[in-house]
Amino acid sequence: MSYQVLARKWRPRTFEDMVGQEHVLQALVHALEHQRLHHAYLFTGTRGVGKTTIGRLLARCLNCETGITANPCGECGSCKEILDGRFVDLIEIDAASRTGVDDMRELTDNVQYSPSRGRYKVYLIDEVHMLTNQSFNAFLKTLEEPPEHVKFLLATTDPQKLPVTVLSRCLQFNLKRMTPEHIVGHLQKVLAEEQIPFEDPALWLLARAADGSMRDALSLTDQAIAFGNQKLAASDVSTMLGTIDKQDIERIVDALVERDGPGLLAEINRISDFAPDYDVILADLLSLFHRVTMEQVVPGSADNAMGDAAQAQALARKLSAEDAQLFYQTALMGRKDLAITPDARMGFEMTLLRMLAFRPGADRRAPPAVSSSGNESAGRTERAEPEPEPARAPSVAQQAPQPEPKPVVPEASASAAPQPALQPEPVPPQVMDDAPPWDPEPNEPGFATAPQEPVPAAVAEEPVTAVIEPEPMPDEAQQAEPEPQSVTEHTNESPNIELAPPVSEDGFVWERDYRSLDINGMPGNLASYSAMKRDGDTVVLTLEEGHARLLNERHEEKILAALRLRFGDATQLKVEEGEPGLHTPAAFEERQRVARLKAAVESIRKDPLVQNIVERFEGRVVEESIRPIETGRR
Structure with a gap:
């Protein structure tokens, strides 16, 4: 005997065998018991949820030789013929292939004839939304007032495409998508009967991949049985589907919770060997963080739709509400980025790294420092003019320990050497917001780490930038001499700010x-x-x-x-x-900022090089452009 696929072998034979459509079955059973039968039924829902199956069961209920009943005997000739697909008065029509108006006219012509074998002539029209407008028009009158011996059972996955004139003539039932719990429960029953060993995580993977369709779940199970050599292991199903199992999701989330950057990258590298669908992984993470938030807001509300209710409840206790929201929103944006990122793994990796880098309370560090070799300095861009340096420039350089000034394009910036500073009060190090959250090794090359001791509070030894504009010049002067502008990066000193903050016994301010x-x-x-x-x-x-x-x-x-x-x-x-x-930290830091700016302006004004440029080119310092460069952010 040839093998029969699970989706056909386990098609429900009675209403009791149906899974997950209780709201529809209850209405039909009551209608059959009280003989309150409509002449046209419309069943809607996604693929594989039981629309055609319910139609065939209803045909058996109407034509069972024991009478109209919600529990057909299954033994009479009508029941057996319907089960075998050879009942002459059950006419199944695929509207996707018979869409023409001539096909519909043939149907309406045959409607008038009495049933040959059963009590009712039942027309089961699948994918009815595929009919043309002309076909619908030819069908409307018959659909509204069919002969008493005719029942119409319509099925569609897209009811929005049906004319309202058709919808108004039918009794409509919307079949729900199957929940993962329903699918897993049914698969456990089927596999137990088929004597196929299985692992529960494998069934949850199949249930999620089926996306609400019981038929798809059974078809995937057939494929997984063949792939796993007559057994269902989570690793085999994961490989077959191109996804990762629940344990992999747990390891990723644990690395995020523990702020383990190296461990997270190692896990991404490991799962990448299986060529997974990264969009599906992010979808699983979204579902998990959604249930975590539900558990945090309404304790006990986390369901087991993904087979990981225990993990969701544990995470709800470990994660803060801010972290759960950050992870959810970052994963949501990451799914959108996958469509445009050059490489799916890169987009997935960046999504998880964002969760670490921007998590509230994550440690920060400064970006890699620029090498001190060469003539380039951070924050400065120079472009020499074709004219040579004037002869008196060396004397200007002797007045300050600076390189020779070079003419530059307008609104460029340069820097000057720092000057010794007084002993100021300490302030905390600046916190960087754009660096990964894990710290480098103590002697890691190429990285500048944030200082461990507080840096000076006053503005000593902080470089500043300014823009110098030329003053308007007479036409003769403009013709005689070019209008170079220059800026300088400068270190400045400012006196300590005398405050009277409260001081604790141990000197803590x-x-x-x-x-x-x-x-x-x-x-x-x-x-x-x-x-x-x-x-x-x-x-x-x-x-x-x-x-x-x-x-x-x-x-x-x-x-x-x-x-x-x-x-x-x-x-x-x-x-x-x-x-x-x-005497609040915020007010203190604002006073320090104002003092640094004031000292920077004064330093620019007194700088000999700046004074020389202003005098020589009749320029002026744009004081609004002066900004002290924060230490540690260069």
């Missing part, structure tokens, strides 16, 4: 030393707008009302953890609403 606490993300931003005082073991933070409202329990826990690392485990935190005053 809140506004100055706040960044050393390493409070990142939203908690760090909110705390930077607060004033601090200590009352024994209690740290009291004073915040204005607007910022205090944004500070939730999770934020306070992160702030308290940082304070305990600095002041001891007995430290407690108290947040009060009020006026924080001037």
